[in-house]
Amino acid sequence: MTPSSVLLNLALSFAGLSALCLAMDRHHRAIFHGAPSRKRARALRWTGWCGIAVSFAAAVITADWNFGPVQWLGSLTGAALMLVGLVSYRPGWVRPAAVLALPLAAVAAFLA
Amino acid sequence: MRQGFRQSMAWLHTWAGLVTGWVMFCVFVTGTATYYRTDISLWMRPELRAAAVEPGLAAERGAAYLKAHAPKAVSWFVSVPQEDRPLIGVYWLDSFEAPIQQATLDAETGQPTTARATHGGDFLYRFHYELQMMPMLGRWIVGASAIILLVALVSGIVTHRRIFSDFFTFRRDRSAQRGWLDAHNVTGVLALPFHLMITYTGIVTIAFTLMPWGIASAYKGDEMRFYVEAGQSPAWRTAAGRPAEALPLAPLVDRARAEVSEPLEMVIVNNPGDAASTVVAVFEEPKGLAHRHPQIAFEAVSGAVVARLGTLKPAAHVFTSFLGLHEAHFAGPALRGLFFLCGLLGSATIATGLVLWSVARAPKPGIAPGFGLRLVRGLNLGTILGLPIGVAAFFLANRLLPVALEARATWEGGAFFAAWGLAALAGFAWPHSRTWREMGSVAGLMFLSVPLVSALTTDRGLDFVWFDLAMVAIAAGLGSGAWKLSRYEGARRTRVARNAQTLARA
């Protein structure tokens, strides 16, 4: 439950949720000008769910079964809130932020 | 039938949410603040600095005070100083029916503290579940409102057709109603696990007040025996009726501390001065979700161990875990921040829902709003902005009231309710969107002034920098909300003007 383990969770959840968000027509259109191809949407959806699953695993590994699930759910809420803020106010930042979240997660994982 | 079910749930969500919204908004806001109760308490007693006192010694100082001031009590409670609460708290019960009494002692001297009299963060904490009313009445109101909120949550989930496809959607550029609806949905859905958890576990914290019938049937109403059998409380030893000299507390406390690795939290003395007196050492919760305090009970006269409270059975473990999840004492700074954020989202969900109700029923221009709508608008304004104004006034009163004022802590509470009452009256007098903007600005300025007033009246420098930053952040949130409202108003006015021009040209 160290701050770096929460940060790791937030970064992974953010990356995963961003992929899920971009897999949706409406948001993909707003960010990339055009709907995603079916293949691309499916790939994004898979990436998204994998990201969320990895985030869960990271939570359980760094904060054990007692607090891990709680921390995971909390990080999903926090990350989703940031994402909704970006999607509505700065849609152009979603992709760079999601890409940036991965090295951030790596640094946090190293510290956690 | 399926469609019919969803429609009746939509009706239920609307009305259950409306009737419970005002109380629950207050409960959510004060509860969210309570995640930082100890920080608020420290800020509100700026005279105190951390003091390292042996817990056993502190327990003896507290007991000495109680021996002098409450020798006939049935129970004494002495909470020993903690890092975040550098005071000795003494509490006593003159009889099982009597209300609990308390005093706050200086950790070094054991005399009543010279720090300013204040309820500190406990004021908001008690408001959170008792609304500062008579305890039982307040708990029933909060409990009933929480059950209605749970109904509103369940029916809201049924009603919301596109939970997943609208998960990330916040259309702020469409109509006002669409914007409020999206804000309500997004804040509700993103923290939905939290909302369900916090509401259910909150009801469970006062479960035996609301639903005493399990204890009534299985224990004939003997609640004490339930807690003993559940392993949450040592058995009560009846007083022998003759006095006897008890052992000094400190060695008993030290023996207990040698067995338990958690810090000591409190020492309880039951039947003090009696031959059958009991001393219970209560420790802080071990790392884990469950809210369970390890306890060791001694015979006060002989020093023999009477009971050791160990692990819990499964259902009791689930029950205490619910309490633990609600209070989140286990959460470190980062996770606590996430809980705080979720609490804010919960407050926002309720507030947007209340506003949405009135926006969706706004009459066409030129038609006067009916009584119901005016009532809801006034209550919305008086609650959603009135409560923050009350909290800001409470903090300001803590710094501005003279330290030596008689009944000072009560005056602080008075400032809270007076400011809130005034704001609510203003809300009823002028229930316009302009009042939202102006009251939002007032609330923002009040929060902004808290760190300034504090810097002028105390000499703690940057000790409370996090508290100050939080005040500035709240002020910024309220201020930007007010600014948004004024911009929105302006935009609408130009749009109306433009429409009029188009019409005139046609």
Add this chain to the structure above:
Amino acid sequence: MPDETALRDPGRGLGWRVRALVAGRVVLATFGGYGVAALSTAFLALVLPMARSEAVATATLLSFAIMVGAVVWVFSARTLARAAFGLAVPGALLAGGLWLAMTLVDTVPPA
């Protein structure tokens, strides 16, 4: 059915009859829902096959979910009579079960 339309479209034509039916549902949900939850708590606390304190904790934890379920039922049933019937049957069964359990289960606390 008038009370059904009352739930579907409350803004229109709120005659006294419709208002009374809605009020009836509110009263039924409040007291009937609480009654069923209270009876089930008292009953389960006696009959759940676990230690007494465990049964009480489990029954009390469940009671609020039962109450919410009952309220949802009251507001989703097609008519008020149906809603009342749907609470009365489990309520009567629970009351009977509780009476049986109280006569059969020895609840005198061991000394």
